[in-house]
Amino acid sequence: MPRHDREEVARRAGHATWREAVEATAHLSQQEAGRVLGVSHPTVRAWRAELGLGVAAARPSAEQLKAAFQADAGDARHGSANGYRNLGCRCPACTSAWTDYQRARRTGPA
Template structure:
């Protein structure tokens, strides 16, 4: 996208200029920021680099994500095989979901 279009795109998304848009979406992934701004994620990457900002958002480690999941009983992933297997939750709902999943797999279901 040509430079002179940056400000116009940012204004359409509700920001004063492209630098303000980049700053306001700094905590979002490139894909999330692209949706907010109405541009492609490579454009977000280019804008962040031009503004001297880190291109990628720091993400929590896998263990930090697991801990945050376990600490939030309202997370919609509780009661799923994913919660048990990938996120390491052993709450009764996740344990039951994992047991159900394993029974279905053993019976030939998918």
């Protein structure tokens, strides 16, 4: 992995200092910040950690993800054992998929 001259990276990205460059991209994910600054995302992670910034953009909670899944009837994961077990959906399709999955576990593949 190449070592980057922090100040040179900042200048190429249009910032006065590397600290300013890292702080200006703190709202982005590591991958997006890496593309903007022209470095790898592990480099962004290390720089953010050195400055005491969060290492990644905020992500939705598990409860928010489950609620969004359950509200979207067109989601391709409906009708799957994953939808029932991991995402907490109790629609008829997910319930049926879970029942079939459990039956196959007990009796073996059909």
